[in-house]
Amino acid sequence: MRVIYTDNNATTQVAKPVLDEMIPFYHELYGNPSSMHNFGGQVAKKTAEARQKIAALINADPSEIVLTSCGTESDNTAIRAAITSNPDKKHIVTTRVEHPAVKNLYEHLAKRGYRVTFVPVDRKGILDLDYLYDSLTDDTAVVSVMWANNESGVIFPIEEISREVSDRGIVFHTDAVQAVGKIDIDVKKTGIDMLSFSGHKIHAPKGIGVLYVRKGTKFSPFMIGGHQEKGRRGGTENVPSIIGLGKACELVGEQLEEENTRVRALRDKLETELLKRITDADINGVKDNRLPNTTSIGFGYVEGEAILLMMNEFGICASSGSACTSGSLEPSHVLRAMGVPFTSAHGSIRFSLSVYNTEEEVDYIIEKMPPIIERLREMSPFWKQAQEGKLKN
Numbered sequence: 001m002r003v004i005y006t007d008n009n010a011t012t013q014v015a016k017p018v019l020d021e022m023i024p025f026y027h028e029l030y031g032n033p034s035s036m037h038n039f040g041g042q043v044a045k046k047t048a049e050a051r052q053k054i055a056a057l058i059n060a061d062p063s064e065i066v067l068t069s070c071g072t073e074s075d076n077t078a079i080r081a082a083i084t085s086n087p088d089k090k091h092i093v094t095t096r097v098e099h100p101a102v103k104n105l106y107e108h109l110a111k112r113g114y115r116v117t118f119v120p121v122d123r124k125g126i127l128d129l130d131y132l133y134d135s136l137t138d139d140t141a142v143v144s145v146m147w148a149n150n151e152s153g154v155i156f157p158i159e160e161i162s163r164e165v166s167d168r169g170i171v172f173h174t175d176a177v178q179a180v181g182k183i184d185i186d187v188k189k190t191g192i193d194m195l196s197f198s199g200h201k202i203h204a205p206k207g208i209g210v211l212y213v214r215k216g217t218k219f220s221p222f223m224i225g226g227h228q229e230k231g232r233r234g235g236t237e238n239v240p241s242i243i244g245l246g247k248a249c250e251l252v253g254e255q256l257e258e259e260n261t262r263v264r265a266l267r268d269k270l271e272t273e274l275l276k277r278i279t280d281a282d283i284n285g286v287k288d289n290r291l292p293n294t295t296s297i298g299f300g301y302v303e304g305e306a307i308l309l310m311m312n313e314f315g316i317c318a319s320s321g322s323a324c325t326s327g328s329l330e331p332s333h334v335l336r337a338m339g340v341p342f343t344s345a346h347g348s349i350r351f352s353l354s355v356y357n358t359e360e361e362v363d364y365i366i367e368k369m370p371p372i373i374e375r376l377r378e379m380s381p382f383w384k385q386a387q388e389g390k391l392k393n
C-alpha cells in the first residue's frame with residue numbers, strides 16, 4: 001500500500017546518501033576510533049571529518065560538539081551540567097510547551113528542591129518574554145527554551161532571549177531539535193551556551209544526538225566513563241551513526257533553501273486548501289514565524305484519534321495533538337498551554353512535511369481529508385449540537 005508520510009517532526013527517513021556512507025562502517029571499517037592501530041585510526045579520521053560537518057551546520061567549532069545517543073540525552077546533559085556547575089542556585093526556568101525531554105526533567109527537578117518557572121504562551125503559541133525576563137534572579141541556574149515547537153511549529157526569538165539571559169550571567173540552553181535543518185542557525189550570533197539536536201529528525205538514523213557546548217561553558221558529563229568526546233561523554237562512539245549524521249548535516253544544509261521555498265509552499269497549499277474546504281477548522285499557532293514544514297490544524301467537534309485512523313486507511317501518516325502516549329485522549333500540554341478550546345484541541349492534526357514530499361502527495365491529502373472530517377462529524381453528537389446552536393443564533 002501507498003504511504004504518504006507527513007509525520008517528519010516525529011521522525012524522518014534516513015536519506016539514501018546517508019545510509020550509503022554508513023554501511024562500510026558496520027562490516028569493513030569496524031575499528032574502535034580510540035585504538036592505537038591504524039585500523040582504528042582511519043575510523044577516527046572519518047569521525048573527525050563528520051564532526052566538522054556537524055559543527056559547520058550551526059557554525060560551531062568541532063571541539064564544541066559533544067555526540068550523544070539522542071536529543072533527549074543532549075537536553076538532560078545540558079540542564080544537569082548547568083545545575084551541577086551552579087550548585088548554590090536553586091531556580092530554573094523553562095516554558096510550558098517544551099518537549100517531554102525538557103518538561104519532564106524540570107518536573108523531576110521540581111520534586112527535588114528546585115523552584116521552577118514555566119513561562120506561558122498565548123493563544124497563538126507566542127512566548128511571554130516579559131514573564132521570562134521578570135522571573136530571572138541571582139538564584140537562577142539555567143534557562144532552557146526550545147527554538148521551535150514540535151507541535152505548532154512556532155519559532156521563539158532565541159537570538160534575543162539567549163543574549164538577554166547570558167548577559168545576566170545565567171546559563172542558556174536551547175532544544176533546537178526541530179529548528180536545525182529547517183531554519184538557518186549560527187550559534188556565534190547568539191548568547192547560547194548549550195544547544196541540542198537529534199539525528200533522526202534530520203534524515204540521519206535514530207540513536208544519535210548532538211550537544212553544542214560553547215567554549216568556556218562550565219560542563220560536567222552526564223555519562224561518566226571513558227575519555228571519549230574529550231571526557232564529556234563516556235561510551236564507545238556510535239561510529240556508523242556519526243558518519244551518517246555528518247552526511248545528513250551536509251545535506252540539510254544544502255537543502256535549507258528548498259525547505260524554505262518548495263516545502264514551505266507545499267505546507268501553505270495544504271493548509272490553505274484544507275481550511276477552504278473544511279468549515280470549523282483553525283490553525284494552532286501564529287502563521288508567520290513558524291517552521292516551514294509544520295502545520296497543526298484543529299478540526300472542530302471530531303476526535304484526532306478517529307481522524308488518524310481514517311487517514312491511515314488511505315496510507316496518510318500524521319500525528320494528533322493529544323497525549324496518546326499516556327493512553328488518555330487529553331489534549332497535549334502544548335495545545336492546553338495555548339488555550340486551544342477543547343472542541344478544537346481534541347480534533348487537532350499535525351502535518352509535518354520534508355523535502356521528500358511531493359505536490360502530488362499534498363493534493364492527495366487535500367482530496368482525502370474533507371470527506372473524512374465530514375463522515376466523522378455526521379457521527380458526532382457535539383457537531384450536531386453545535387449546528388443546532390448556530391441555527392438558533
Ligand SMILES: *Cc1c(COP(=O)(O)O)cnc(C)c1O
Nearest residue numbers: 070071072099101150177178198
Ligand atoms: C524529537 C524531539 C526531542 C527528542 O529527541 P530524541 O532524539 O527522540 O530523543 C526533543 N525535543 C524536541 C523538540 C523533539 O522534537
